Amino acid sequence: MAFDEAKKDFNLIGTRPARPDGIDKVTGRAQFGADKAAPGQLHAAILRSPHAHARIKSIDTSAAEKAKGVKGIVTRADFATGLKGEMWNKLENVMAGEKALYDGHAIAAVAATSALAAKDALKLIKVDFEVLDHVTNVDESMKDGAPVIREGAAGPSTPEGMHPNVVGFYSSGHGDVDAGFADADLVIEDTFTTEATHQGYIEPHACLAQMGKDGKGEVWCCTQGHFNVAKVCGHLLGTEASQIRVTASEIGGGFGGKTEVFIEPVALALAKKTNRPVKLVMSRSEVFRASGPTASASMDIKIGMKKDGTMTAGRGVFRLQGGAFPGAPGTFTAMCAFAPYALENVSQEAYDVMTNRPKQAAYRAPGSPMAAFAVESVVDELCNQLGLDPIEVRLKNASREGSKASFGINWPRIGLVECLEAAKAHPHYSTAIPENGGRGVSCGFWFNHGGETAVSLALAEDGTVSLSVGTPDIGGSRASMCMMAAEELGIKYDDIRTTIADTATLGYNEISHGSRVTYASGLATIEAARDTIKKLCKRAAAKWGIDEDAVYWEDGFAKPSGPNAGEFEPMSLAKIASKMGATGGPIVGHYEATPEGAGVSFAVHIVDAEVDKETGSTSVGRYTVIQDAGKAIHPSYVEGQFQGGAAQGIGWALNEEYIYGEDGRLQNAGFLDYRIPVASDLPMIDTVIVEVPNPGHPYGVRGVGETSICPPLAAIANAVSNAAGVRMKSLPMSPPRILKALDEA
Amino acid sequence: MSQKHKIEVALWGGLKPFADGNDKVEVEAATTGQMLAAVIKKHPALEDHIEAGVSVAVNGRVIASSLTEPIPEGAEVVIIPQLKGG
Numbered sequence: 001m002a003f004d005e006a007k008k009d010f011n012l013i014g015t016r017p018a019r020p021d022g023i024d025k026v027t028g029r030a031q032f033g034a035d036k037a038a039p040g041q042l043h044a045a046i047l048r049s050p051h052a053h054a055r056i057k058s059i060d061t062s063a064a065e066k067a068k069g070v071k072g073i074v075t076r077a078d079f080a081t082g083l084k085g086e087m088w089n090k091l092e093n094v095m096a097g098e099k100a101l102y103d104g105h106a107i108a109a110v111a112a113t114s115a116l117a118a119k120d121a122l123k124l125i126k127v128d129f130e131v132l133d134h135v136t137n138v139d140e141s142m143k144d145g146a147p148v149i150r151e152g153a154a155g156p157s158t159p160e161g162m163h164p165n166v167v168g169f170y171s172s173g174h175g176d177v178d179a180g181f182a183d184a185d186l187v188i189e190d191t192f193t194t195e196a197t198h199q200g201y202i203e204p205h206a207c208l209a210q211m212g213k214d215g216k217g218e219v220w221c222c223t224q225g226h227f228n229v230a231k232v233c234g235h236l237l238g239t240e241a242s243q244i245r246v247t248a249s250e251i252g253g254g255f256g257g258k259t260e261v262f263i264e265p266v267a268l269a270l271a272k273k274t275n276r277p278v279k280l281v282m283s284r285s286e287v288f289r290a291s292g293p294t295a296s297a298s299m300d301i302k303i304g305m306k307k308d309g310t311m312t313a314g315r316g317v318f319r320l321q322g323g324a325f326p327g328a329p330g331t332f333t334a335m336c337a338f339a340p341y342a343l344e345n346v347s348q349e350a351y352d353v354m355t356n357r358p359k360q361a362a363y364r365a366p367g368s369p370m371a372a373f374a375v376e377s378v379v380d381e382l383c384n385q386l387g388l389d390p391i392e393v394r395l396k397n398a399s400r401e402g403s404k405a406s407f408g409i410n411w412p413r414i415g416l417v418e419c420l421e422a423a424k425a426h427p428h429y430s431t432a433i434p435e436n437g438g439r440g441v442s443c444g445f446w447f448n449h450g451g452e453t454a455v456s457l458a459l460a461e462d463g464t465v466s467l468s469v470g471t472p473d474i475g476g477s478r479a480s481m482c483m484m485a486a487e488e489l490g491i492k493y494d495d496i497r498t499t500i501a502d503t504a505t506l507g508y509n510e511i512s513h514g515s516r517v518t519y520a521s522g523l524a525t526i527e528a529a530r531d532t533i534k535k536l537c538k539r540a541a542a543k544w545g546i547d548e549d550a551v552y553w554e555d556g557f558a559k560p561s562g563p564n565a566g567e568f569e570p571m572s573l574a575k576i577a578s579k580m581g582a583t584g585g586p587i588v589g590h591y592e593a594t595p596e597g598a599g600v601s602f603a604v605h606i607v608d609a610e611v612d613k614e615t616g617s618t619s620v621g622r623y624t625v626i627q628d629a630g631k632a633i634h635p636s637y638v639e640g641q642f643q644g645g646a647a648q649g650i651g652w653a654l655n656e657e658y659i660y661g662e663d664g665r666l667q668n669a670g671f672l673d674y675r676i677p678v679a680s681d682l683p684m685i686d687t688v689i690v691e692v693p694n695p696g697h698p699y700g701v702r703g704v705g706e707t708s709i710c711p712p713l714a715a716i717a718n719a720v721s722n723a724a725g726v727r728m729k730s731l732p733m734s735p736p737r738i739l740k741a742l743d744e745a
Numbered sequence: 746m747s748q749k750h751k752i753e754v755a756l757w758g759g760l761k762p763f764a765d766g767n768d769k770v771e772v773e774a775a776t777t778g779q780m781l782a783a784v785i786k787k788h789p790a791l792e793d794h795i796e797a798g799v800s801v802a803v804n805g806r807v808i809a810s811s812l813t814e815p816i817p818e819g820a821e822v823v824i825i826p827q828l829k830g831g
Contacts, residue, residue: 156793157759170826172757256831331826347758362831408755408823412805449830450809514830596808696806706830 007699012487016636019479020498021250030250033206033222038277041208042071042111044270045118046263046280047125048290049100049107052134052356052664053147056100056127059108064124069117072274073125075108079269080238087235089325093359094236094265100129101149101324102356103665104289111270111278134356134664138321139298141165141355149324149354168352170331172407173315173345180313180345184304188381192374194713194731195657196296196321199363200648200676203252204287209267210277211237217244217268222251224258224472225511230503236265237272244268247502248472255648256362258474259511260292288669292361293658295320295328299374301337305382309393313345314338314406316375320367321353322360328352329360329367332447336710337371338406340416340443340602341397346406356664362513364645365446365706369652369713373731376442376714381727390441390718391424394604398443415628415692415702416443416602422688423604428624437610437621438722444603444710448703449514450595450696454507455524457485457532457589461581463574465489467528468501469521470509475705476637477517481525483633484699488529490556491573507592515703518633519598519694524591526698532589539583540571597696598703603627605646605711609719613742616735618654618720624686630694630702641704643685649712651677653720657732749773752780752816755823756791763790777801778812780822798827 024030061073076095083091091097096105108125112118133147140146142163154167162169181187207221217237223229226246234241251258267280282291298319304312316337322328330350338346383390398420399405401413423429423441433439456468467485471477482496489496510516533553540558541548550565551558557570580587608622625642632638655675659667668674693700713731720738721728726745730737754770761768765788772783780801785792801808802823808814809828816822 155797156763169759170757171759259831332828335826362829364831366831407825408757409802409807409825410805410821447807447828447830449828514828516830594809594811596811596814597806598809600807703830 010487012483012493013631013633013699014635016634017479017483017493019476020482021473021478032203032252033249034281036208036220036249037279038208038210041277041279042113042270042274043115043118044109044111044267044278044280045115045122046106046266047108047122048286049096049103049105051100051129051131052103052136053132054100054129055132056096056098056107057130058128060126061108064110064121067117067121067124069113070110070121071113071276072111072270073108074266074269074273078273079236079265083235090232090261091236093325094262102358104286104358106266106290109266109270111274136355136357136660136664138296138319138353138355141321141353142319142351149356153326153354155326165354166351167326167354168330169350170334171349172334173347174404174408175345177313177315177345177347181302181304184312185307186382186386187302187304188378189302190378190729192299192301192377192729194297194370194373196293196357197363197652197656197658198288198293198674199253199255199257201253201255201257204282204284205263205291206281207264207267208277208279209264209271211268211272213275215239215243219244219246219264219268220249221246221264222249222258224251224254224474224513226472227470227503227508228511229261229264232261233265233268237268245502245504248500251472251474254474255364256366256513257292259513260361262291284671285669288674289666290358292359294363295322295360295367297333297370299370301374301378303378303382305386307386309386309388309396311341311343311397314341314343316348318350318371319353320350321355321357323357324354325359326352326354327360332367333371335407336368336445337375339445340394340399341406342399342403343406348406364709368444368446368710369649372442372444372710373713373717377717377727380440380718391420391429394443395420413692413695414600414602415690418690418692419602419604419626419628422626422690423606426606426624426626426688428606428622428686434608434610434621436723437608438719440607440609440715440718440722442605442711442714442718444707445600446515446707446710447600448519448598449516450520450598451510451514451516452508452594453520453524454509454592455521455528455590456506457528459532459577459580459587461578463577464495464497465491467496467498467525468506469498469525470501470506471512471517471521472500474512475641476634477521479637480518480522480633484522484525485529488526489533489573490554515705516598519697519701519703520595522633522701523595523697524593527591528589531591532587535587535589536573536576539576539580542583543571544568595696597694599630599694599696601628601702601704601707603707603711605715607715607719609716609723611720611723611738613724616738618733618738620650620683620716623683624688625708626688626690627704627707628690628692628702629704630697631691631700632689633699633701635689638689638704639687642687642708645708646685646712647677647682649709650682650716653713653716653731653733655732655734747775747815749775749779750818752820752822754780754784757825760791760794763794764788774816776812776816777808777814780816800825800827
């Protein structure tokens with residue numbers, strides 16, 4: 001779908017009304033995943049593997065079954081058999097089969113009359129493990145002799161002769177890379193690593209499930225995609241998705257981590273076994289050990305540049321571990337790596353590697369931030385050694401409309417140059433760099449996504465509107481949906497109420513991922529409102545006794561289209577709605593589609609950082625985010641997404657990492673030892689919204705939720721490297737790593 | 746539905762071994778679905794890769810999954826890995 005010209009004259013779009021869910025959130029009235037309760041509910045707990053890799057020889061639940069309060073226990077035997085491919089992998093992750101594949105892998109689950117009774121009963125389950133050799137490092141996992149996680153997991157793209165832990169491969173590029181390097185005045189080649197991090201959402205995974213003897217189930221859970229929960233639960237329980245109605249609760253953060261399904265099938269299996277509602281809430285430790293952190297990466301980058309800043313060639317090899325299952329986002333890493341640059345000669349390869357770690361999940365723009373870290377670090381070093389301005393060099397080589405992207409397409413209208421120009425013009429860039437400090441700049445790129453979407457918009461007799469969408473509100477989308485519906489209908493923002501409908505109410509809606517909600521649900525909302533307007537005009541035409549084509553809609557009123565149509569008093573939405581029962585029945589607009597016009601998005605970040613060379617600690621002094629939003633519906637939310645991505649990037653760059661011991665067990669499964677940034681670690685994060693309209697959306701919207709985390713790792717690394725006087729090649733740049741780098745310099 | 750016409754489809758490098766060493770495939774189609782089916786018919790070894798999920802870029806616009814998108818004559822068409830996000 002393409003819209004020839006984005007709408008430009010707005011009443012509400014671009015303003016900053018109060019969020020409709022704000023009062024519920026600050027008064028505690030909002031219901032999150034763990035807030036739901038049902039009469040007679042049981043509480044569940046999950047027994048998890050203490051080993052990184054072990055064969056499960058037997059599970060004896062007899063003693064636990066007799067424990068006080070225990071009503072049911074499930075193991076893998078209680079789930080569907082015969083699954084293949086993706087759904088088999090999901091089941092294997094939700095409940096271990098023949099082997100425990102990582103520290104924290106679920107082995108069995110208990111439902112009891114209290115959470116304490118369920119936890120106590122776990123201690124009575126006897127598991128006979130045969131402990132196996134393990135591997136948690138991506139490079140080690142690819143070597144000959146590394147423990148094999150699972151034979152036969154490799155996908156069709158994997159080259160022959162690779163270790164069985166290598167399960168996916170991607171390569172692309174164009175031109176003659178070697179000739180490009182030969183043409184350069186300076187070539188820099190280096191290796192970079194990033195560690196796995198967690199999205200760090202406030203709310204642990206939680207659900208309440210029930211399943212009757214009639215085979216019909218209900219789930220209430222915090223998720224980014226409740227339709228997907230129904231689908232996965234249906235497969236894993238051996239029933240149909242349509243038999244499981246799922247309602248999404250309020251969500252305390254997701255950032256990609258709640259696109260996966262971990263506990264809902266377990267709660268449903270226990271509910272089915274006990275014929276009672278079952279509540280299951282992960283502890284923070286379980287979230288770290290057994291939900292989905294990011295992949296970690298090992299990357300080789302080589303870039304050539306002429307003295308005038310022209311980049312002549314780029315090559316990247318990316319190795320990403322995604323835990324004990326296929327799916328590490330190396331393909332995206334490779335595709336995003338050189339996306340900001342119009343290179344005549346470029347090649348990229350990526351390997352998807354399994355290790356004995358939890359299955360990775362998306363974390364805002366999966367795979368892109370680490371790519372930017374590696375590539376943008378080399379670009380920064382080239383600029384330093386050639387004495388060139390980092391923004392001018394990026395402008396000189398920037399991707400733009402019509403230039404060939406590193407992954408093969410010719411770019412449509414994109415906003416990278418506008419972002420770079422805005423960065424160059426920003427006061428931050430012309431301010432002197434603090435003494436003992438360094439400045440870092442980076443570009444970042446993400447694709448964005450459309451996806452299956454259905455929306456319904458119903459009028460009430462009082463002239464207000466109930467808008468039902470199927471995408472959980474993970475970033476303020478209810479406000480944006482209200483604004484877009486009100487803009488089209490010409491009524492007040494407060495007269496729209498947006499609800500996240502359950503899976504039995506709307507057609508299938510894809511997960512809230514890919515920065516798709518404001519784009520896709522927004523587009524569907526606009527089209528549903530336009531469908532409603534047609535019906536409103538028809539009612540007015542019938543009342544006036546004229547052809548419906550002779551009626552148009554303006555500012556909330558049906559009006560005759562001209563003198564020939566007749567002279568009639570404009571009829572408001574509220575007036576038409578008040579009589580709708582007697583004039584043809586309820587008025588409901590709807591729209592269902594898979595919008596395919598999600599516009600890509602670029603960002604540029606500028607960071608000033610200071611490094612204490614005695615302690616190795618870093619402080620981020622000033623931070624500016626410039627990003628193309630296409631059209632900002634509610635600028636405060638857009639700025640919030642920009643700032644959130646930068647804040648999470650600061651954590652990823654400076655402190656956050658999954659630390660595994662020699663025994664393959666996670667050493668820091670809690671916020672005391674896994675340090676996310678707190679308020680005192682963060683500067684004011686300034687934002688600039690660039691608006692290069694996306695022709696695939698009626699208002700020009702581009703998704704903004706993910707691109708904001710693409711540049712920070714690189715921008716901060718460049719600032720720290722420039723402050724410390726030594727190139728930082730491994731994240732996080734925690735004090736010990738900085739001190740080590742300074743010692744080795 | 747519009748008439749089928751000749752389309753040159755670019756593949757990502759990793760698919761070359763499954764397309765008899767070609768990085769471009771010429772087929773006749775009018776939509777994304779017809780194009781993918783024609784590519785598989787010409788190079789059956791690509792079926793596993795395409796069925797596992799791909800996206801298609803038509804004149805730079807990325808079509809994540811739709812099989813019904815029209816492909817205009819003379820369009821630049823590139824098969825890329827299937828996109829999703831966080």
